[in-house]
Amino acid sequence: MLDNPEPSPWWLRRRTWVVAAAGAVVAGTATVALVAQASGAACAAAVSSGQATYYAADGGGNCSFDQVANPMVVALGNAEYAAGAACGGYLDVKGPKGTVRVKVTDRCPECTPGHLDLSRQAFAKIGDPVAGVIKVTYSKVVNPPVPGPMTVRVKEGSSRYWLALRLDNTGNPLSSVEIQSGGGWKALSHTDYNYWIAQNGAGTGPFTIRATDTAGRRTTLSGVTLAVGTVQRPGATAASAAPKTPAASRSVTVTASAAESAVASDPPAADASDPPGAETMATAGATTGAQPAKRCG
Structure with missing residues (x-):
């Protein structure tokens, strides 16, 4: 190791x-569970x-x-x-x-x-x-617009025996990241330098990763490869925060086409200086208008 x-x-x-x-960004697919609040306000x-x-x-x-x-x-x-x-x-x-x-x-x-x-x-x-x-x-x-789809970077030194992943364009901080393993999900540990670690590795890939943020939004990224040092961009769609009550929500699943993904070793052209209120969230095959966050009353 x-x-x-x-x-x-x-x-x-x-x-x-x-x-x-x-x-x-390496080609892949992304499935995102959308849970829309009745109010629609972030x-x-x-x-x-x-x-x-x-x-x-x-x-x-x-x-x-x-x-x-x-x-x-x-x-x-x-x-x-x-x-x-x-x-x-x-x-x-x-x-x-x-x-x-x-x-x-x-x-x-x-x-x-x-x-x-x-x-x-x-x-x-x-x-x-x-x-x-x-x-x-x-x-x-909470739930701010971001410059583009969620990205994954595999850290240098990763292999089938030790794997470290950094996710970006998450909007909210992440509360957990899991990797599909043996028919279930294995939780990764988080470091203070913001990589998520599978200490004993996860094989040679491709990997399916599930990220949950602090607002309860869950994104599943499929087709992530063991391409060390590259920024992979499986197409992703923003998901709303989890509802307080089941009656106030509906659930939708969106699957992105692998053809909409790209390969890149450089960071996305858009950066954090772009005015978030003017952004539209990037999706695979569709564009969703991003709404500015509102303060809780």
Whole structure:
């Protein structure tokens, strides 16, 4: 069995806050269970207050996502990062100049709860970079639009004996990832660098993966291959959050055609800087209009 080639420890990647005021896809199929709420509205979590700084983020960071050209991202302190459980989620952050939506992509060990370390680009949208530190309010976004279909990346070092998967474009953070094995489902363990691990491997593939997010949406991705280091894009459709009562919902199953999938070794062209409210969710063979998240009343 191959050892896990984990990324460099966080303290080896030095973070520098800029405080100017103080000193100057492989072909496959995807099946998604759709559970539509009667109200049809997505809700954001309660508003929190805190402060924001900024740093030279690239969209990657401790969550192991791909770098992007114009990152609208945030690093969270240990408590809010929650050992990687927050990776892939989105926050709406409001500052003196307006509001920006950012994706959680990184960890800030020095940040206390309520301290957001934004990318320079995101900070500039809501505050004056000369100030360096600004007061903000922020809230988690539930079921946000995303730039494209869910993707899977197989980590370097993976084999039939040890498998590590990173999922992106999930919208909400993931609560569990399972892999089909022996007629059932085997739960994968989550690392703080946002890979899901089958410690004893899962064979040579192709694999069928089932991901469940924190809103209860479940997506099944089929035809994921053991193609190390590539971003695989089995076509996927966004699913609504699980209903509170069975009577208020309906269930639909959508199966994507393998012909709609693509092979890629580079990250998707769209990135987290695209205005989420203007996006439409990518689907295989169809396009679903993405609705901006609404706050819970």
